[in-house]
Amino acid sequence: MNAGTILSSLVDGLLIGVVYGIAAMGLNLIWGVMRVINLAHGALISLGMFGVYLFFSSLGLNPYLALLFVALLGLLMGVIVYFVGIAPVINGPYLSTLLATFSINMIIIGLGTAAFTTTPRDIGFSLGSIQIGPLILLGTRLVAAAATLLVTGALYIFLYRTRTGKYIRAVSNNRSAAELMGIPSSRILALSFGIGTMLAAIAGGLIATFFSFTILSGDVYQQKSFIIGVLGGLGNPLGALVGGLILGVLEGLLPLAMPNTWVPVIEFLLFILILLIKPSGLLGGRQ
């Protein structure tokens, strides 16, 4: 093992970590704002993958242009899903919303399996690669990382620099108090769920540009999102990026020192340790 191998493992880890970050961001936002564990998150990521795939393969649209449409559709779908599936139980016990999102997950996976089967799909899209010394950087991964940073920046500005963002933060802090101040909380919750779904769809769309996928593929990212949530601070969507990067680097570097199949063991051990020692997350959690 030489420095070149370590460097390429580190960079590969960072590049995949950014994508893990955006995958976890939506889950984290939804939990932060409305205390709902969205078990449909993985399925929504898969829908994002298929969205870009269908736009690309049937309409010949550039995947990144398709991503814009997919993001908008994701937002719309999130709002609809919220009003149909989440709103009626939003004030119920945690288990109700958990089961509601689980049901949405099963519906999406069921319909998706019927429509697309579980045969893996591949967009077959390439932007070539750049070679710098021992590093080979894939165009699609670089664009995915750049797009993620852009989306994270936009989300930050939206949450901290706009009135609607302020509403979201207010509802997240204290829903009753926000309502007393005249903030339309149900619309804000729907919007938040929409944004969370949009982030899932964007994550899926970006992943689809470099990995093959099936309707079940989002599940892996959902599981990782839980670890990332704990690493980056629960309910803190921007912390998800940091959590994603940590996880990505672990996945990149650990296999150099041990058999690759040990990596999830280490990840989940870490997850339990952090939950036990610092349940609000490594980075302090929601402000």
Next chain:
Amino acid sequence: MKRSLFSILTLLVLMGVVLSACGPSATPTEAPAAPAATEPPTQATEAPAATEPPAAAEKTAIVGFTASLTGSLNVESTRQNNGFKLWMDQVNAAGGIKLADGTTVKFDSKFYDDESNKDRVQELYTKLVTEDNADFLISPYSSGLADASAVIAEQYGKIMITTGAASEGTYKKGYTLVYQAYTPAGKYLAGAVDLLASLDANAKKIAIIHENDKFSTDVTTALESYATDKGYEVLLNEGYDTGTTDFAPIINKIPADVDAVMGGGHFADGQQFAKALFDKGITAKFISLLVAPPEPTFAEIGDAAFGIVGPSQWEPLAAFTPDYGPTGADFVSAYKSAYGEDPSYHAAGGYAAGLILQKGIETAGSLDPEAIKAALDGVDMMTFFGHIKFDTSAESHGLQTGHSMVYIQWQKDAGGTLVKQVVWPAEGKTADPVYPIK
């Protein structure tokens, strides 16, 4: 407080995920199994006659099996089933098989949905033998299910032809009535080593990267010992979890000077792995992966598919000259007209199972299991599916020893389109191998 609640809920969810992963697979979209999907007799008019006294001189033999109409093995199992049905329809249409005493035997099938679930298999095979009076048994698709069914065949003294099942374990249990149609798992990649040896005597360094399931691990364990015996140096032998999509961390471990990369697992991971090898600019001269390459959709990954070699139980292209049964071309056209799609090797395996049974009955000239067993022990034939011969030793009775894998390679035709070519064994090849690929 809320955060600790999140923690508890999250832990519960993760435990649920782990538990559900451990349980039998379920497909939410598909309806529960129909209790008994029975094939109508192909020649309805003859069915009553078959039960008449000997004067009618016609019998209907029941072939029992389970098929995975639902669950994860649905696609492969359905094709296998189609292949078997095609054989049955053809034999019946040709007037059945004549026995030594002049009786004509026609076939009818009886099958149930096993839901791709091992636990259902033994119960259903017992039912097939005891209630449906099956005369012969065909295995379900996949090594795991076939293994579960084989013990029932042995217990009730029924001849069973296994197909779609490559693992050797089943034939090391002292069974005497179970016969394997597929090449055993241990030989899946041995031919790739032979092919490499024929191409380049100096390429001696191999990296093995494989899925961590029973089948792929069996194959690559056998591969490693075969390659080491032949003087190859295995620089890396690393497993990855089923469902892996990001192969970059593993590929980074491959030493820069390897000559060949071998391994893989099943379709999804194999395709992804091939793509990642290409993306990461791996300079191996030879790449051979399990299962994925022979599938037509493997080429979706474009240039990354170029040069990849993969073993297949059977390929429509393979130019074998059969001494028993139809030619490959006849089988392909009959299958296409019956089902409207190209046959995969699963379909060919289903047909081959029927063919083996037919050969056994014809040679024995009776339906007596002992006579058929003796006939099958002596089988040494070339079919469109390849060479068929069984191990008759006590330790591994019924193990397939004649059949060998064919190796395909994705090459480019004159127009630059990716096409599959058979490159090994030499007697079945349709093109010269491309080597080195980088």
